[in-house]
Amino acid sequence: MPDATGLELIGKELGAAVLDKTFFRERATLDVDPAAVRAVLAHLRANGFTFLASVHGLDYFPHEPRLGVVYELLDMRRVDRITVRVRVPTDAPDLDSVTPDGEDGPGWPTASHQEREVYDMFGVVFRGHPDPRRILMPEDYEGHPQRRDFPVGGEPVLFTRDEAQWLEARE
Amino acid sequence: MNATGVSDYRRGEQSITLTPPAEQIARRDGDREEMLTINFGPHHPATHGVLRLLVRLEGEVVRELKPIVGYVHTGIEKTAEDKSYWKVIPVVERMDYLSYYFNAMAFCGAVETLAQVDVPPRAQYLRVIHLELNRIASHLIWLGTSILDLGATSIFLYCLRERELVLDLFEMSSGQRMHTRYFQVGGVIEDIPLGFARKLREFLDVMPKRADEYGAILNSNEIVLQRLRGTCPLDAERLLALGVTGPLLRAAGNPWDLRKAAPYSSYDQFDFKIPVGTVGDNYDRYACRLAEIYESVKIIEQALEGLPEGPYITTDRKVALPPRHELATSMEALIHHFKLVTEGFRVPEGEAYYPIESPRGELGCFVRADGSAKPARVHMRDPSFVNLQALEPMVEGSYIADMIATVAMLDPILGGIDR
Numbered sequence: 120m121p122d123a124t125g126l127e128l129i130g131k132e133l134g135a136a137v138l139d140k141t142f143f144r145e146r147a148t149l150d151v152d153p154a155a156v157r158a159v160l161a162h163l164r165a166n167g168f169t170f171l172a173s174v175h176g177l178d179y180f181p182h183e184p185r186l187g188v189v190y191e192l193l194d195m196r197r198v199d200r201i202t203v204r205v206r207v208p209t210d211a212p213d214l215d216s217v218t219p220d221g222e223d224g225p226g227w228p229t230a231s232h233q234e235r236e237v238y239d240m241f242g243v244v245f246r247g248h249p250d251p252r253r254i255l256m257p258e259d260y261e262g263h264p265q266r267r268d269f270p271v272g273g274e275p276v277l278f279t280r281d282e283a284q285w286l287e288a289r290e
Numbered sequence: 291m292n293a294t295g296v297s298d299y300r301r302g303e304q305s306i307t308l309t310p311p312a313e314q315i316a317r318r319d320g321d322r323e324e325m326l327t328i329n330f331g332p333h334h335p336a337t338h339g340v341l342r343l344l345v346r347l348e349g350e351v352v353r354e355l356k357p358i359v360g361y362v363h364t365g366i367e368k369t370a371e372d373k374s375y376w377k378v379i380p381v382v383e384r385m386d387y388l389s390y391y392f393n394a395m396a397f398c399g400a401v402e403t404l405a406q407v408d409v410p411p412r413a414q415y416l417r418v419i420h421l422e423l424n425r426i427a428s429h430l431i432w433l434g435t436s437i438l439d440l441g442a443t444s445i446f447l448y449c450l451r452e453r454e455l456v457l458d459l460f461e462m463s464s465g466q467r468m469h470t471r472y473f474q475v476g477g478v479i480e481d482i483p484l485g486f487a488r489k490l491r492e493f494l495d496v497m498p499k500r501a502d503e504y505g506a507i508l509n510s511n512e513i514v515l516q517r518l519r520g521t522c523p524l525d526a527e528r529l530l531a532l533g534v535t536g537p538l539l540r541a542a543g544n545p546w547d548l549r550k551a552a553p554y555s556s557y558d559q560f561d562f563k564i565p566v567g568t569v570g571d572n573y574d575r576y577a578c579r580l581a582e583i584y585e586s587v588k589i590i591e592q593a594l595e596g597l598p599e600g601p602y603i604t605t606d607r608k609v610a611l612p613p614r615h616e617l618a619t620s621m622e623a624l625i626h627h628f629k630l631v632t633e634g635f636r637v638p639e640g641e642a643y644y645p646i647e648s649p650r651g652e653l654g655c656f657v658r659a660d661g662s663a664k665p666a667r668v669h670m671r672d673p674s675f676v677n678l679q680a681l682e683p684m685v686e687g688s689y690i691a692d693m694i695a696t697v698a699m700l701d702p703i704l705g706g707i708d709r
Contacts, residue, residue, distance in 0.1 A: 143640050144403050170530055172645065173671035175656045191643055191654070191671070195530075198551050202643065229533025232679050240367075255360040255708055264368060267666075271372050 339704030374634025536651025542570030
């Protein structure tokens with residue numbers, strides 16, 4: 120892990136793109152402006168963090184902006200990890216996809232499945248993703264089940280004995 | 291038999307051209323290209339679960355491949371948000387159903403990081419013993435089913451025979467054969483019982499010999515070699531870009547292993563090697579995993595030999611249940627027990643990511659705590675889910691039969707992919 124000083128230095132290099140820096144339980148986290156996520160990851164790649172280990176989605180309900188996307192970067196040479204966190208609101212959950220190659224440098228092909236999962240579960244739309252479909256839930260599914268306001272057991276289950284009643288309700 | 295000492299059969303066999311099929315198919319301008327789309331799975335025995343592959347074929351050559359997953363999605367991550375921390379363990383164990391100890395370890399590790407719980411050395415060693423036993427069991431299932439896909443039935447039976455011994459050991463230490471819930475936040479649920487060490491030593495004696503036997507059967511089997519050697523290689527650079535870790539990456543020559551690189555649970559105290567391959571073809575993938583079985587045996591031997599005395603779970607009563615006998619005499623223990631069982635323990639606000647080396651690569655658990663007794667988010671970075679992306683680049687331009695072998699050597703566990 121970069122220590123607290125290392126995190127300050129990286130934060131300074133990135134300038135205005137960094138909104139906040141957290142050092143918690145030996146884990147360095149950069150809170151980043153959603154518009155700059157590709158630039159920040161490219162900068163960190165140039166600094167040795169060449170492996171994107173994981174992408175997580177989060178819902179910070181009831182805090183705003185609610186949705187979070189977390190990128191775990193790994194430097195295999197120095198065995199060092201850094202976390203980049205982006206927050207987007209639910210009414211405009213847009214974010215640049217980091218999967219494809221772009222003008223600002225090569226992409227991270229490993230993020231493809233993981234961004235699809237974040238879209239599936241939280242509804243974050245990744246602009247420019249090569250295959251922006253759901254991955255775990257059925258394609259015709261409505262809603263994003265990992266959001267905190269989506270109830271557990273919110274999925275109605277159709278049993279044979281209720282079939283007639285269901286069909287009536289649909290008409 | 292002719293003058294050169296080569297039988298007619300052998301000569302016929304040697305005349306088979308092994309040049310890449312992509313180059314064999316001549317394509318002239320004006321010819322209509324004909325592609326065949328086939329649906330492979332989800333219920334096909336060679337997909338190792340309910341994996342569905344949409345494959346575009348040109349003749350027998352794979353041109354395009356799309357994995358479709360989600361058939362066993364059970365919303366484990368959502369369920370975990372509705373349970374107190376100690377009740378999440380049995381739920382996450384059911385993700386990757388062949389490496390349950392690893393799932394529990396990643397989750398417990400993340401919670402221990404957040405709650406700053408120290409794990410006593412004996413518990414760390416016991417964890418290592420069970421993790422490595424689980425790695426052996428997982429590799430045995432992989433070996434048996436993979437070679438079964440290549441047409442050999444007997445290896446499957448041998449592998450299950452040895453796996454049975456591992457499951458017997460699990461049953462002895464925790465009462466369960468699978469999904470044991472043995473790891474707890476702060477340590478393990480119980481010390482190993484009397485006789486466990488003797489039975490474990492018996493297993494450690496027999497396992498390397500049995501692994502030798504597997505090697506002897508497979509490494510001199512011409513069909514296995516023809517199917518594995520040189521098929522579907524992918525270089526380390528591409529694999530890293532695709533986020534592939536574990537035996538697949540090591541087979542391509544990159545010795546990245548979190549047990550060595552960033553040791554957790556006192557892995558730094560054991561002497562073991564990391565098997566690596568050279569070209570990263572299917573044979574290397576197979577050989578790496580087979581060699582890992584020996585290394586796991588070595589680690590368990592050392593852990594059993596050096597097993598420290600002391601508590602097997604943290605003595606922090608706010609996190610771990612008090613021992614049963616204290617309940618009869620101590621009011622305080624009774625209160626702690628009641629609070630832990632009804633409400634669970636609270637974890638301070640924050641986020642943690644805890645990566646470990648599972649049999650399939652980097653298994654990381656991300657936990658966000660909001661200060662209550664239930665996690666606000668549990669996410670597993672499952673290696674199978676990420677590694678599956680490498681399947682298309684691996685099999686593009688090779689025969690569909692090699693695709694079967696590659697899926698087997700990829701070792702995807704659908705429970706882990708779909709969660």
